[in-house]
Amino acid sequence: MSTGGYISGIGHAGLLIWLVMGWGFDSEPLDFEVAPVSVVSGEEYAALVAATSPQPQTELPPAPETPVVEETPPAPETPVETPAEAPPPPPAPEAPAEETPPPPAPEPLPEPPAEMAEEIAPPPPPPAAAPAPTEVPEIAERPVPRPAPRVAPEAVAPPPPDAQVADVVREAATPEAESAEVAEIEEEATAPEEATTEIVTEAEEPASAPETPPAPQVAALAPPSAPRPPSRPARAAPQPEPAPETPAQTQTAASENVTPEPEPAPSTDTSDAVADALAAALASTPAPSAPAAAANPGPPMTGAEQDAFRVAVQQCWNVDVGSEAARVTLTVAFDLDPQGRVQGDVRRISGAGGSDGAIEAAFQAARRAILRCERDGYVLPADKYEQWKEVEMTFDPSGMRMR
């Protein structure tokens, strides 16, 4: 054996002796906590739980416990501390407290809250999920009108199933048995035909649109539009002298129209002087190429009066939006008698935007609208007859084509 072999043998032997003897190592044990553990029976544990569970249930529900839930996951400290004695942790602690395995320690005062936190953890989410409705967009999407056979400026809800379609809403009236002596007319309920405000193609319909949407939905989809202008009160009694007068009479009538209030008896009041002067000034104003009768047309028609007339006609103006006539802008003229009825023919003044056939079709549609909706005469202010006895009406469907 060589010298090197002796040296190696001595060195390894010394190392082994040094390792066995532990010379030079710090033998002080590491610090660690020791918890006293004892074994309890199932009955004892049940009694313990029964005695302690009500308390945390009444205390934990308050909201401040919620953060505990998020700190709970690091809780595996418990199994680490008692790996030997404690049973394996429950795989899915979803069950109530009674079904959970017994806690590892008999007096785990600090632990029950953690355990209960795990069990009660599921309830907190519902309060968080409850306010979900607040996630509804602040700005609702534009409602898609319901498809309906009729498209009109104003949406109309479907009439009741037992109602007949008519222009007015009327409740059904049936004769009462006890009033047999009085002849009563049995009337069926009527309601306007269902209408929507624009054409709804299949591509625009909401996929889940019910065939017959309930009434509340109808109201919800109704566009925010102004109510129909109120009908005017009954026409005033015919004026004593409504007929065309001589120029002199017309001037007198004009002065009366300017000051509609009945004039008091002759006086020398200053207002009279002003009124007289004003009337004289009006009378002396040259009428632009109008006959003498139109020189003093009376008070002008208000915007509301003109709107009422326009609405009365437009509800009978049926536009075939797919036709060439829907590209024709047409002006017609007609005369009205004092009762608001059309006198003579409706005349075509101009038409543009289509072929002759399209213009003719547009003219017929306009004429039908005027004649169909006059019924017993358009409701117009009788005292302003001079203003509306001649009418020029322009039908412009440009806004209807893409509805």
Added chain:
Amino acid sequence: MLTRTIALLLAPLVAATVLPAPVTAQSGPLRITISEGVIEPLPFAVPGFQAETAGAEQIAADITRVVAQDLSGTGLFREIPASSFISTPASFASPVAYPDWRAINAQALITGAVAVNGDQLTVKFRLYDVFTGAELGEGLQFAGTTGGWRRMGHKVADAVYSRITGESGYFDSRVVFVSESGPKDNRARRLGIMDYDGENRQFLTDSNSLVLAPRFSPNGDRVLYTSYESGFPRINLLDVASVGRRQITTVEGEMAFSPRFSKDGGAVIYSVSTGGNTDIYRTELGSGAHSRLTSAPSIETSPSLSPDGSQIVFESDRSGTQQLYVMPASGGEPRRISFGEGRYGSPVWSPRGDLIAFTKQNAGRFHIGVMRTDGSEERLLTSSFLDESPTWAPNGRVLMFTRETQGASGGPQIYSVDISGRNLKQVPTGGFASDPSWGPLQQ
């Protein structure tokens, strides 16, 4: 006195500053502009046509029904039931009691009479505008054979439609289509022809070979279609009257499909696929001369000529997605007209010339839509699992198309829709049917 003098001096000023506008504004007729109306079917009444000869009662009643169904079927008219009539004309020549018709809100009144002599049939009618209290146009009479009674009814309805709308009708027209039968994975297809309303269905070919995409000639006497009789797609020309057919000589040895007639019916424009590239060609039916209209390294197909024959609309994926393009009929630089989301295909130029119908695929749905010829005012009319192959009514007012339903029991059916998007309905075809091509009004 001083007060009166001041008043006299100030009065003209007051009159000039306060009152002039209303006075001058209404010195002429009252001027009103109507820009809002309603869109609703026009109510009409059609009392049963009078039978002027013995034995004509049934045919008179049948013709009356055809007229009423044609008009009501447009969605533009609504028939008032006979039970609402207050009175009916005693004879064709009887004066019309307008108040009775106004009372039930009939806006148009159609009266007619039918006479049968042997197999000769005569139908005459008059149309009245109830609220103007005048006849709309003059009375009109048609003569034919009893076997063509349905066509007589269609012709009356066309005349009524034309007088009220100012446009020609489309009732006396036919549709050629592909009739499909058998299981979904092995459908037998053959060409069929029917009236626009699905009546009088007949077959033009047998089901021995696959046929696709029939197209009527401008005058309705011939039909172009794609046949797989030889195993490759070839274009055939079929004579409707004799049912005789021949293959069109196209570019040699390649797949030819998607044919359409030129405006005069003397030429065919179609697609040819060569080595993965598809271009549009034109072949003169008389001389057989060919000309190539596109030459891009992309797929150009589904050509459709404008009514004046000056332009062609077609689909192409040259931009990376399938879009619509318009180019001169003789070829040239195309101009893209579709820019919306999704893929556009199967463009068809309207007989009116103002619109182009197309198929659009977007977000998993298929649509039939229309747009102006410059691509503006695009509007989708339908939406379903699969809508395709639009074809125009001869007056450019209605579209027919194929709608296929999902599932093992699903299959293609033919539908129609007004260009306003209203009146979507199925056309009865007696079974599965696809690829409709709407012919012209019959002579």
